Amino acid sequence: MIQLYDTGAYLVNGTEIIPDTGDAQAALKSKLGGQAPTKEEAARNTIAYGILKEHNTSGNMEKLTVKFDKLTSHDITFVGIIQTARASGLEKFPVPYVLTNCHNSLCAVGGTINEDDHMFGLTCAKKYGGVYVPPHQAVIHQFAREMLAGGGKMILGSDSHTRYGALGTMAMGEGGPELVKQLLGQTYDITMPGVVGVYLTGEPIPGVGPQDVALAIIGAVFANGYVKNKVMEFVGPGVEKLSADFRIGVDVMTTETTCLSSIWKTDDAIREFYEIHKRPEEYKELAPGAVAYYDGMVYVDLGKIRPMIAMPFHPSNTYTIDELNANLMDILDDVEKKAQVSLDGKVPFTLKDKVRDGRLYVEQGIIAGCAGGGFENICDAADILKGASIGADAFTLSVYPASTPIYMELAKNGTLATLIETGAIVKTAFCGPCFGAGDTPANNAFSIRHSTRNFPNREGSKIQNGQISSVALMDARSIAATAANKGYLTAATEYAGSYRKPQYHFDKTIYDNRVFDSKGVADPNVEIQFGPNIKDWPQMSPLAENLILKVVSEIHDPVTTTDELIPSGETSSYRSNPLGLAEFTLSRKDPAYVGKAKEVQKAQKAIEAGTCPLEALPELKPVMETIQAQYPEIGKGNIGVGSTIFAVKPGDGSAREQAASCQKVLGGWANIANEYATKRYRSNLINWGMLPFLIQEGELPFANGSYILVPGIKSAVENKVPEITAYAVGEGLTPFTLTLGELTDDEREIILKGCLINYNRRG
Structure with a gap:
């Protein structure tokens, strides 16, 4: 059902793939009647290239400096972003900036702090000229689809699932500092990304939904990095067989492949989407040129895809539901083995106790958020459930429409009544089930969800407290089929009935009544409303000439997620408080990290105060003696002391900047990794201001607790030295090599200054 090409490929007239083999040019010339574009010319015919060219300000398509048309953030990111921009002189939002409130919208944790953040957002939207979407009105990405997306446009969001490619909008999810740059008139600087074609052919069979297609693709491309940091461009005759909602459901999950962004060819289905949403002028026909070259090709036969399930604890841990049911105990045994890696063996984990009479029983179903909460998903689920009951046992079903307009239409067409009479609960727009802040299951419970991620803790369990539940990702249709069977895992292809496919009518009355839209007009007289939890960023020092780093955590998992670096869930309430949030850093992966980092930070604070670091951190004295035996010039006035972590491949998952900033707040100067999971x-x-060191795979020259000397690091960054000699400090100095990878001149300056805030204060 999924084929990955070993080479790049040409796409001719949008329908024929010619692999980039030795005779590709001859095949092209034969197909085109004697003339064929070069590979370089054909690469400029992708949709992605055209959009990036229109938004690039550098004049050099190899080194892009992109300015986005619109920005969007939610209530666990916009406070930090605006606070950072304010520290750098923000006066007005230069482009439309939408602040939604869909993550901490329950205002259920930490007293007043969630609603304090919301009021901060409202007053900032007024002061700086933005848009404010109150809690429960829409999840961030659905509002963007309904009100922001436009053909050929680019949107930057501070959430990793910022993906509107199905609507012809190239969107990217990044950490908050990248939005700060846009707010300050700066650019998004990247090397021209590769573009991978996703060629769709055939048509999905009844019961197969967008999550099934998405999981099949993720399962094929995640582990091998096939689309990592590239743009996925969806083409082929199969696209026109998919509704707009179906395409959106596939598109939002492209984040889980670790791609940079996505874009789709557009047609009358997307034209109709914009017409339904009263924005017909935003439609733009997009298609690759007559001959387009792609750096890789993912061939997807939609007709061969069957209902899928991503077992704990990653969206790439995929099987067909039929395969799982046919090989249940063997697959559950494999899941247990993988779980022990994800959970570090800290808690016992099994799903074998869910097997009843040869079938897998689940305790919870969730259809929610930017992936599951779409109109078509919920209507199809209701059709499967009509006349059924979810039962009076442990199994529960919750449905979260992605926006109030969707909710209103479901009420008008009777879908809500159909769902509620089965025993399902229909709730307001909320992202909580996706990141561990809503519908937390019981200990040892198993949840199936049409949401975006199933990492450990994303369902709300706390491994450090001995609490563990788990999530499998599925499509809304198979979740409904399972619910109709009272919790016994069932593929939607077993449903023999029909689907109504009711017409969607978008009514934005509630937005007109409740959403604050400044229309881009700033009011500098508005006073920002702060809550007691909203704190400024602490002062951060510039990079010293020489660094002494202590390794305070060592992680050898194949991949480390941002959830493990800084947990989601209830900790999200503290994201407006850098010091408060930092207390949770690595708390679920390495609970000793915070204390160790703080201890090392005492030395740097002593340096900043002009006192002796050796008195603040006595264990540093023999380290300095060893260093000065070889480097007598290293000492007072030219050193920085801080912590670092090693991880094999850190950074998969969320765009949250706090995965890095919390380390910085605790005195972190660097990460050392074999590779980084995402550009974000x-x-x-x-x-x-943290050094993204790379070290070759193999036995490490240091261990947890070791000190590392990086002499001349400031000069190395300034002079673009490709390889940096560092030393593990023991009885002597043991050299090893670090690299920093490609850095722009601005990125080097940011590191030298100590952080983006300092960089923007350079005047």
Whole structure:
């Protein structure tokens, strides 16, 4: 059902793939009647290239400096972003900036602090000329689809699932500092990304939904990094067989492949979407040129895809539901083995106790958020459930429409009544089930969800307290089929009935009544409303000439998620308080990290105060003696002392900048990794003045608790030294090599200054 090409490929007239083999040019010339574009010319015919060219300000398509048309953030990111921009002189939002409130919207944790953040957002929207979407009105990405997306446009969001490619909008999710740059008139700087074609052919069979297609693709491309940091461009005759809602449901999950962004060819289905949403002028026909070259090709036969399930604890841990049911105990045994890696063996984990009479029983179903809460998903689920009951046992079903306009239409067409009479609960627009702040299951319970992620703790369990539940990702249709069977895992292809496919009518009356829209007009007289939890960023020092780093955490998991670096869930309430949030850093992965980092930070604080770091951190004295035996010039006035972590491949998942900033707040100067899982996380490190060191795979020359000397690091960054000699400090100095990867001149300056805030104060 999924084929990955070993080479790049040409796409001719949008329908024929010619692999980039030795005879590709001859095949092209034969197909085109004697003339064929070069590979370089054909690469400029992708949709992605055209959009990036229109938004690039550098004049050099190899090194892009992009300015976005619109920005969007939610209530666990916009406070930090605006606070950072304010510290750098923000006076007005230069482009439309939408502040939604869909993560901490329950205002259920931490007293007043969630609603304090919301009022901060409202007053900032008034002061700086933005848009404020109150809690429960829409999840961030659905509002963007309904009200912001436009053909050929680019949107930057501070949430990793910022994906509107199905609507012809190239959207990217990044950490907050990248939005700060846009707010300050700066640019998003990247090397021209590769573009991978996703060629869709055939048509999905009844019961197969967008999550099934998405999981099949994720399962095929995640582990091998096939689309990592590239743009996925959806083409082929199968696209026109999919509704707009179906395309959106596939598109939002492209984030889980670790791609940079996505874009789709557009047609009458997307034209109709914009017409339904009263914005017909935003439609733009997009298609690749007559001959387009892609750096890779993912061939997807939609007709062969069957209902899928991503087992704990990653969206790429995929099987067909039929395969799972046919090989239940073997697959559950494999899941247990993988879980022990994800959970570090800290708690016992099994799903074998869910097997009843040879079938897998689940305790919870959730259809929610930017992936599951779409109109078509919920209507199809209701059709499967009509006349059924979810039963009076442990199994529960919650449905969260992605926006109030969707909710209103479901009420008008009777879908809500159909769902509620089965025993399901229909709730307001909320992202909580996706990041561990809503519908937390019981200990040892198993939840199936049409949401975006199933990492450990994303369902709300706390491993450090011995609490563990788990999530499998599924499509809304198979969740409904399972609910109709009272919790016994069932593929939607077993449903023999029909689907109504009611017409969607968008009514934005509630937005007109409740959403504050400044229309881009700032009012500098508005006073920002602060709550007691909203704190400024602490002062951060510039990079010293020489660094002494202590390794305070060592992680050898194949991939480390941002959820493990800084947990989601209830900790999200503290994201407006840098010091308060930092207390949770690595708390679920390495609870000793915070104390160790703080201890090392005492030395740097002593340096900043002009006192002796050796008195603040006595264990540093023998380290300095060893260093000065070889480097006598290293000492007072030219050193920085801080912490670092090693992880094999950190940064998968969320765009949250706090995965890096919390380390910085605790005195972190660097990460050391074999590779970084996403561009987002590496950019977050850089924007917080942290060195994104790379080390070759193999036995490490240091261990947890070791000290590392990086002499002349400031000069190395300034002079673009490709390889940096560092030393593990023991009885002597043991050299090893670090690299920093590609850095723009601005990124180097940010690191040298200590963080983006300092960089923007350079005048």
